[in-house]
Amino acid sequence: MGLSSQASAQDAGASEGDGARANDNVIVVTANKREQNLQDVSAAISAVGAESLADNQITTLEDLQVAVPSLTIGNDFAFAKLYIRGIGLNSSLPGLDPSVALHVDGAVVAQPTQQFASLYDLERVEVLRGPQGTLYGRNATGGSINLITAKPTTSFEGFTRLTVGGDDLNFIAEGAISGPLTNNIQARFAFRHQNRDGFGVHTASGEDVDDANKFGIRGQINVDFSDRVSNLISVEYYKENERSKAVKFLGRSFSAQTIAALPAQIAALGLGDSNNNGINDGDELLAQIPNLVSLAGPDALINSRNVGGDVPPVGDLKTLSVTNTFQAELSSVLTFRSITNYREGESYLLQDFDVSNLRNGIVNANPSTVQVQYVDNSQFSQELQLVVDGSRLRGLIGGFYFEDDVFAIVPIGTDPAAAFSRRSELASVLATPNPGPAPAVVPSIASFFPDARVIIPGNMDIEAWALFANFTFDVTDNFRIKAGARYSHESRSVVVDQLLPGAGPGLQLATGADSRSFSDFTPEIGVELDIGDTLLYATYSEGFKSGSAALVDGTPFITEPETISNWEAGFKGTYFNGALDFALAAFIYQVDGAQFDRTRLISGGPRFSTSVENAAVTNGKGLEFEGTAYLTDEFRFAFNGTWYDIEFDTFETDNPLDPLGALEGLAGFTPRTVDLSGNRPRNTPEYSLAGRFTYDKDLASGGNILASIAYALTGNQFYTEFNDPRMAAGSYGILDANLKYTFPDENLSVNIWGKNLTNEFVVSGAFAVSTSRTITGTYLPPRQYGVTVAYEF
Template sequence: MLSFKRYPTTVAVALTLAAPLMTALPARAAELEEVIVTAQKREQSLQDVSVAVTAVSADDLLRSNIKSIEDLQTRVPGVTFGNDFSFAKLFIRGVGLNSSFAGIDPSVALHVDGAVVAQASAQFASLFDLERVEALRGPQGTLYGRNATGGSINLITAKPTQHFSGYTNLSIGGSDLSYGLDSALSGPLTDAMLGRVAVHYQHHDGYGIHTGSGKDIDDLNVIATRAHLQFKFSDNVDLLLSGEYAKEDDHSKSVHFIAPMFPVPPQPSLRALGLPNVLANSRNVGGDFRPSFESETWSTTATLTWQLSDAVALKSLTNYREFDDQLVQDFDVSDTVNGGFPPAPTSTMQLQAIGDEQFSEELQFIYEGDKLRGIAAAYYLQESIDSLVLLGRDPVRFPERSRVVVPATLDVDAWAVFANFTYAINDLFSVKAGARYSAEERTVENRFGVASPVDPAAVFDPVRRASRDYSDFSPEVGVELRPSSDMMLYATYSEGFKSGTANLGERVPNLVNPETIENFEAGIKSRWLRDTLLLNVAAFKYKVEDAQYDRTYAITAPPFYAARLENAATTDGRGVELESSWLATDRFRLSLSGTYYHIRFDRFLSQNPINPALFGPAGSSLPPEDLAGNSPRNTPDWTAELSATYKWPLTSGASLALTAAAAARDKQYYTEFNDDITGQDDYTLYDANLLYTTPGGKLTLNLWGKNLTDEMIVSGIYVTSTARTITGTYLPPRTYGATVGYKF
């Protein structure tokens, strides 16, 4: 648990920041603003939603310079984010993606205006021109079209406005030479048509270098745009057409050298490639080639809303999205300090390319009566995933000569019907019930090609195909109790389902069973001190069955390892989450949130690939390790976030606002084996910003800094058996800069 004795620096800094501000507080306080969300598919006050949900407003995103999903983990309780091999690793309450191959659904869904972004590799969303971000914790099967066992992150974009308006924000940063542009125009085009267009550009130089070429890595170069056209056919019929495009072309998302798999290799062939000329814990990488990453995505969405009466509405949500990316890296990621460049291409070069096409349709019936309110919906998703993995030699210039070639496809046809309704028996007591029926068909096809060192090209296995149908029924029941207008207590039981699937990196396709969750949750949402103090608490207990994990097995012949997707684990989780905000005066606001989790494996047997005994004389007869009692990946036992904002009104009519924030995390692990070398020790990140607003509020200047103490934090770990190395990715170093904004 969070201990003041154990973490004196964090507490001391927070109190130091808050103390001088609190001494200057006037006695009179304003009221907290009401936050409206659509977490349950209808507009509600955040305090009336019987779900653990956090909302981050557009103003908060701008002031804190939050530009990506990764940045949200310091603002949203229970959320952690990592990445490896260009897969976003979103976790909520210890439930997330446990594989680094295409074809496995994320456990945490990402939606843009209600339309799902199906693949984890496409979840590196840039947060631009948003109204807010909503993060829902726990299974969300009876409210959203796509299954989500861990939770859902919903991006609510800014919509066209009745009056002409717009803004432009220009940013420039410090040592990493960052700069960016966000701009939008919105307003009426005709009496019955509104429009909005937004553009986003973000760039920063590299946080490290490729030691062979001396050029940047972990840089960023992203451009994106979004447009809305809204047709007001009548007072009751509305059509919103949305289009989005984004492209990234840089040298990010490659893994870094952490340590050799075996400090003392049990045999010479298991020595980490690149040794001994390596430097661990470095933002630099070595390898034969400079790593590179490219991605491109576009989508169109049509949202038709027909208000049949004051109580009844029909909505159609139609979405089409295409996504492609390519990552090139060298698993020999040692930070080489001497030697020629480039050496002869080795067997550790990797090219990974993913293409995804998805189409979805969701038809919603929304009812908002005096006592009964809720949603019933039908959903359909069709998805086609293409994956290509090339390993060895020079897969960029001579792909046909790669040592290992794995082309694979996965086709998904899924449909579901679901409903969620709440009935108010009286002003004090309401009951909630929901259910979801899901059905999916998945078909996988792959070839596997391998070449010996002397073969001119890979020799392919026969084409292998496999298909399987899945179905599931997931109920939800709950109660809401409102003893006063300022307090709601709730309790729910819900189930969730993540479809079975196949790992597109395996030699023989293996369609595994679905992953399921049973979740109990109780909470309180309340306002105190004449609406100046918000206090929300949620407690949960869940069990995940048949959790999908990549398991690595030791084999006797090179490359000495084989991976297989399996229903490997059962997980028991329980925890408590706190969110609070105190508006002490018109000038001073203090926010505190945190989580305490006890999430452990109840059943998990697996071999640890970094156990050298597996390659000893008795290695083949060693039983798997019992991992019961270990923590899942990306799941610290506790987290805490504290922020304080103080505003100074100036005599000119302008204002200054200073915000200081601290986000602390307990130790977490990035593999299920909980080895120290594959984890990250507890840490605290400090951010701050100073916002100047001119009279009238049209012009702003924001000075911001993030990770002010320049902590080097591992955000993901991957054991790379090909190069016999332990590799990882890092959170950004200290960044700082200024943003000038103008709005009208």
């Protein structure tokens, strides 16, 4: 769903409130690494500008779903789940790369745990759909979300905004100040702070959950060495300290009726004494049936924003990023650009799997079902570009280097009080250089969680480099061809232990390491044709994402790569003397090797097993349209829609919510496989429709009224490839509105706004937690409203 057509980035001097009418102002984007009118870019791309972001309270990645067609965003286990055209991150395990890349000023944010930073002081957001490899440094099979920050200015300017309101006592303060320090040095400073009560409560303590306590700060300095040479350095720090991101209770994995039917099903298997232990294996299976019973206590609330747990959940995040962008105009047609980035961050999540105030459904029972997840990483990237902008030939040649060191530790079944009280001490131990699961460090880690069922510490190192190019050549004034290519090379190594502290100090259940390297060549070719006011285009492109770290029964390995072949065609143009901007795109793709995770209940050891596997083939096709109709000088209507037919062509696997499959590990029993052919992938609605009416009127007094109302309808979608209706969201509609008055001096404005005004209760993600036999998930925010007062100078 989305409304991006009316919310645009404009050229210098244009006002977004003018409606970005094509014959007055142009929508300028830099998706092709040079400034272009959006209507001249032969790709499916949406742009949302600064004023629309502010007026519509689009302050997080999740909020972008109401502004961009084909984009769905959810989260579980503190991982951002970005999906475009049904392609995205299908794992809740540390170590898997997203299929949709997120860039900030050209620098990739690699780890999904760090992609939740709030959106503030942006010039615009650009969302590109389809594989992106010949224009961007990092691989992306599904698409790319590009955040372009506002840059230092040569004149003194700035803004401040204060937002208050809502049942949840939402408070937001943000602002920026920008201007020259000397004749050739400019600086910009921006910040944002949000404090909001929770959407629910922790039922045992009464403390808020799903609250907000976020703070971000960004400083930039630009030095103009000459009219042709400049250097911009940007430093950004962001943190969250919340009781958020914990999963909620959606239901029991296995109903009483399902469990009652198991004895007859087991008897029908006709198992004998295959392990020669004197016991019929059917009896062994029967003995495991009690392990399928949900551990959720009577206080586990279904379809509620409130959540139980041994302690309230915790969701902490800290990130630091430094980006240096050097640019030199070598001639009238050649520009050299260097983007250097260092980013580090840490994420800490604490949540109780059984979502109950009782341990395992029993007062004072042990062990707890609390999970702690700590992810720490430091990444470095260097991208070099030579941009060509000639009269007939335009494009770029680029080189990219990237490395990422990721450390994660996941204890499950630990004492919640100890895990929470010693988290700072644990973080200090893990912050030592390259701690890893080395023998000297393992006992130290295990000492933090002596009663845990299992502790999984692991290290992953990634090193990648790529060469890429993309050019467009004007064969005639109206006909152009474009071609691009990318060569990617990537190496990964992973070391993982699985510890059982309860069976002895630092006892290793499993340990191992794996390393692999991947190389791939991905081309792109296309044509463009101008017919009057219409741009027609067709493109074939390929994308590549290397194998990622995974676990099978505690043993690490590197999965196979994910690749995509994508055919796309479309048109876009301006019609009726500038009264209508319209774009239509159609695509067909085939994805090979999409990566999916599994968490199963087993009969022994830590009682669960995790794995990642590659789906064989996924086929997709669809239509996307968006546009803006300028009905009068005051009224405009922005609209868009999508229709998708995306399904697995071949994919056979076993279902972790098959009650017999959950008994995996007992001798003589092989889990049943399921043919998922014809099923839809995760986070893939069949359709979406959205529209926004806007009234923009200059008053005789010199002031301005801007009023809008928007409705976005999204079709049903599943959060599991098994298309289980218990892990799904039915079709839903979101109604937003705002009324903004700008005073005659154009500096002061007051905006009254509301989001999800009908208070739709929508599941945004789901996960089957085998260790507690519960199905859990997350929700979209409820109704929110408030008043924003802004002053610009």
